[in-house]
Amino acid sequence: MLPGIGGILARNLVAYVGSVEDIFSSSLNSLKKIPGIGEQNARRIRNSKVLEKAEKELEYIHKHGIKTAFYTEPGYPRRLKSCVDSPILIYYKGSFNPDKQRVISIVGTRNATDYGKRMIDDLVSAFAERGYDILVVSGLAYGIDIHAHRAALKNNIPTVGVVAHGLDRLYPALHRETAVSMLEHGGLLTDFPSGTKIDPQNFLKRNRIIAGLADATIVVESAEKGGALVTADIASSYNRDVYAFPGRSGDVYSKGCNQLIRNNGATLIEGIEDLEYFMGWEAVVRKEAVQSSLFVELKPEEQKVVDLLLKEKELFIDQISAEVQLPVSRVSVMLLNLEFQNVIQALPGKIYRLK
Numbered sequence: 001m002l003p004g005i006g007g008i009l010a011r012n013l014v015a016y017v018g019s020v021e022d023i024f025s026s027s028l029n030s031l032k033k034i035p036g037i038g039e040q041n042a043r044r045i046r047n048s049k050v051l052e053k054a055e056k057e058l059e060y061i062h063k064h065g066i067k068t069a070f071y072t073e074p075g076y077p078r079r080l081k082s083c084v085d086s087p088i089l090i091y092y093k094g095s096f097n098p099d100k101q102r103v104i105s106i107v108g109t110r111n112a113t114d115y116g117k118r119m120i121d122d123l124v125s126a127f128a129e130r131g132y133d134i135l136v137v138s139g140l141a142y143g144i145d146i147h148a149h150r151a152a153l154k155n156n157i158p159t160v161g162v163v164a165h166g167l168d169r170l171y172p173a174l175h176r177e178t179a180v181s182m183l184e185h186g187g188l189l190t191d192f193p194s195g196t197k198i199d200p201q202n203f204l205k206r207n208r209i210i211a212g213l214a215d216a217t218i219v220v221e222s223a224e225k226g227g228a229l230v231t232a233d234i235a236s237s238y239n240r241d242v243y244a245f246p247g248r249s250g251d252v253y254s255k256g257c258n259q260l261i262r263n264n265g266a267t268l269i270e271g272i273e274d275l276e277y278f279m280g281w282e283a284v285v286r287k288e289a290v291q292s293s294l295f296v297e298l299k300p301e302e303q304k305v306v307d308l309l310l311k312e313k314e315l316f317i318d319q320i321s322a323e324v325q326l327p328v329s330r331v332s333v334m335l336l337n338l339e340f341q342n343v344i345q346a347l348p349g350k351i352y353r354l355k
Helices: 007-017 020-025 028-032 038-046 048-063 114-129 144-154 173-184 200-212 227-237 252-262 272-279 287-293 300-312 317-324 328-340
Strands: 067-070 089-095 102-107 134-138 159-162 186-190 216-219 241-244 314-316 344-347 351-354
Touching (some): 007 020, 038 048, 089 173, 102 144, 134 144, 144 173, 159 173, 159 200, 186 200, 200 227, 216 227, 216 252, 227 252, 241 272, 300 344, 317 328, 317 351
Parallel strands (some): 134 159
Antiparallel strands (some): 067 089, 089 186
C-alpha cells in the first residue's frame, strides 16, 4: 500500500527494523535514517491513511474468501521466495500446492496457431499419461496461455493463472468460465490488491511471478517481441530452465522461439521426451536403479534418507530434513555423499530422488 516502497526495499526495511510491526511504530527520525527510505518514504509510512487502506483491503479479502501469503510465512511459494524481486505479499483463490515437486510455466503469443495449440495438447496430455504430479502455470491471457490452462483442466492437472490485477475482477472476461473451473482444480494468483486498474505495465510486472513459480518456462509460440520473451528472460535471470518449441523460419509466431533458440536463450524441445531428458525426469523410479543402491554400504542416517526416497520418490531438501529430523546443513552433507556414491540424483530446485 506504500507507493515508493517495492518488494526489494520492503525486505530491506523489515530486515533493518526487525519486524513489520516495528516499522509502523518507529519514529519519523528513525525511519529517515534507514538506507533507501529518506524523508518522503518515512512520511508515507507514518501516514495513518495507509493503515486505513490496509484495513479495508483486509476486510475485502476476508469477505470474499481470498487467501494471502506474506514472504515470511510458511505458505509463501518456495520457488518464488528465492527470486530477488518477488512480491512480499500474494493474494490467491482456489486449492493448489505451489510447492509441487514439478511446476512448469507455459507461455506464448496471444495469437496462437493450430500448431501451437497442438504442441500444448501433446505436451500436457503426456504429463498426465506419464503420471507426473505437476502444476501448470500461465497468465490466463488470450492464445497460448488460456489453451495451456484448458489443456491442463482437460487432463485433470491443476493449473494456476497469474493475473495482472486484483481478485475483485477478471480480465479478459471471456475466460471467466475457465477461471471458475480453475478454482476447483488450481486457482488464480496475483500480487495486486483489489481496485487495481487494468494497466499494460502490470502485465509485464506479473510475468516475474509466472517465471518465479516454476522450475522451467516453456515458450510455445512467440513473435519477435512479446510478453512471452520477457518471461523467458526473467526465468533465465532466476537461473531457471527455459525451453522453446521451434517453428518454420517464415512463420511470424515462431520467430521469437527460433530467435531464443538461436541466441541460446532457450533449449529446443519437440516434445515430452526432450523435456524429460533435460529436466532429468522419470515417470517411475526404476527398480534396477534402486537395487544398485543396496550394494553401497550406508550409514544408518543415510539409509533413512534412502528409505524415505524409496517411499516418496522425490523430495525437497527441507522435506527430507523434517522427515529424518536432522538440520538442513547435516542433510545437505549426507545428500552430497549419497550423490558421490551414485545412490541419489539432485534435480533443479534442490529436489532429490534415487538414481
